[in-house]
Amino acid sequence: MEAHGAGIRRVLLLVFCIAGICSAYIYQGFVQETLSTKRFGPDGQRFDHLAFLNLAQNGVCLVWSYIMIKIWSSEESSGGAPWWSYWSAGISNTIGPAMGIEALKYISYPAQVLAKSSKMIPVMLMGTLFYGIRYTIPEYLCSVLVAGGVSTFAILKTSSKTISKLAHPNAPLGYGLCLLNLAFDGFTNATQDSLNARYPKTGAWGIMLGMNLWGTMYNMIYMFVLPYGSGSKAIGFCIQHPEAAWDILLYCCCGAVGQNFIFLTINQFGSLAVTTITTTRKFGSIVVSSIMSGNPLSSKQWGCVFMVFSGLSYQIFLKWQKLLRSQNKSKTT
Numbered sequence: 001m002e003a004h005g006a007g008i009r010r011v012l013l014l015v016f017c018i019a020g021i022c023s024a025y026i027y028q029g030f031v032q033e034t035l036s037t038k039r040f041g042p043d044g045q046r047f048d049h050l051a052f053l054n055l056a057q058n059g060v061c062l063v064w065s066y067i068m069i070k071i072w073s074s075e076e077s078s079g080g081a082p083w084w085s086y087w088s089a090g091i092s093n094t095i096g097p098a099m100g101i102e103a104l105k106y107i108s109y110p111a112q113v114l115a116k117s118s119k120m121i122p123v124m125l126m127g128t129l130f131y132g133i134r135y136t137i138p139e140y141l142c143s144v145l146v147a148g149g150v151s152t153f154a155i156l157k158t159s160s161k162t163i164s165k166l167a168h169p170n171a172p173l174g175y176g177l178c179l180l181n182l183a184f185d186g187f188t189n190a191t192q193d194s195l196n197a198r199y200p201k202t203g204a205w206g207i208m209l210g211m212n213l214w215g216t217m218y219n220m221i222y223m224f225v226l227p228y229g230s231g232s233k234a235i236g237f238c239i240q241h242p243e244a245a246w247d248i249l250l251y252c253c254c255g256a257v258g259q260n261f262i263f264l265t266i267n268q269f270g271s272l273a274v275t276t277i278t279t280t281r282k283f284g285s286i287v288v289s290s291i292m293s294g295n296p297l298s299s300k301q302w303g304c305v306f307m308v309f310s311g312l313s314y315q316i317f318l319k320w321q322k323l324l325r326s327q328n329k330s331k332t333t
Contacts, residue, residue: 014269020261021274022281028254029109029285030292031247036104037165040241046167047244049234050101053251054094055219058212060252061259065208068260072205080206081199083213089191090214094222096184099177105167107174108158108295110286114308115178117282118150120315122182138318145311153304162295204263275319279312 035047103112124135124143154175163169192211196202223231238245265274286305289295297305 010268014265014273017261017265017269017273018277021258021265021277022284024254024258024261025278025281026284026288028251028258029113030288031251031254032101033104033109033289033295035244035247035251036101036109036167038247040237040244045237045241047234047237047241048105048167049230049237050104051098051219052223052231052234053101053248054098055216055223055231056248057252057255058094058215058219061208061256062212062216064256064260065205065212069203069205069209080202081195081210083210085195085199086210086214089188089195090211090218092184092187092191093211094215094218096181096188099184100181103174103177103181105174106170106177108162108166109289110295110297110301110305111153111158111171111174112178113282113286113289114150114153114305115175116181117279117308117312118146119182119185120312121147122179122186136318138314142311142315142318145314146308149304149307149311152307153301156298156300156304159296159298165295204260204267208259208263276316279309279316283309 032053035053036050039046100112100116103115107115121143124133124139128135154171158171192207195207220231223229223234238248262274262278265277283305286297290297
């Protein structure tokens with residue numbers, strides 16, 4: 001009876017995590033797209049300082065994680081990763097998302113989401129070329145579905161209504177920025193995995209604090225110290241257009257809540273569960289963008305979307321099978 005109750009509580013916790021991740025990031029995507037396409041004020045000015053979103057979100061998440069550590073200090077045991085160990089992951093986690101956000105100036109939000117969903121392709125390509133890794137036929141099938149869907153979506157004609165919302169329509173540049181975003185994300189993930197292995201006692205709030213501490217410092221230097229930084233202009237724009245400042249605050253709060261649920265899910269259910277949830281969330285973001293933001297997709301483009309997410313879903317299914325086999329094997333030995 002006690003085991004049954006524990007199982008129910010675990011299922012409810014998973015549902016809670018799914019709802020938290022999906023609602024936070026789907027709404028954040030909507031706000032992000034609004035900021036990148038909306039015209040503010042009677043003169044119709046655009047908010048062109050999208051990189052400022054990273055600084056704002058880092059700052060909010062830094063404060064959030066610090067408060068959570070102070071409230072739940074008993075969860076943070078000694079032996080966690082020291083704050084300075086996140087410096088390299090902080091660099092990649094600063095540059096990568098900034099490129100992904102900047103891509104919204106050149107391609108639509110659905111195109112950006114699809115491009116960023118193809119992370120498995122460069123991972124498999126690098127594994128094959130540099131490490132001699134051989135993948136199974138089903139894994140290659142997944143990559144073909146994803147690559148085919150993204151590339152076909154890229155060459156299909158985008159509606160004039162969607163193009164008119166972009167600041168500087170330029171598909172090659174937009175997709176190139178997304179590709180660089182994926183490369184930096186891969187380094188971030190690998191570094192975080194390495195830190196988790198070296199410091200297994202690191203708690204979720206500690207990871208969140210370390211990453212956002214370095215992200216805040218790097219973005220402050222980029223936005224306010226370097227000569228081409230636009231931090232002052234971004235703040236000036238927000239003072240002139242308070243509506244933009246409100247959108248940025250909503251964007252940051254969604255990011256903080258989303259990170260909270262992601263780290264909670266990793267701790268309780270593992271990274272594969274997070275991958276499954278976030279993949280579903282990305283599909284939901286495209287649907288919301290198409291309906292609420294007025295980015296109509298043609299039937300052929302919807303076919304590409306389903307093609308990409310079919311490949312991603314099949315890849316996740318293969319990973320779950322592999323995980324279950326390894327768990328069963330460990331139980332029998």
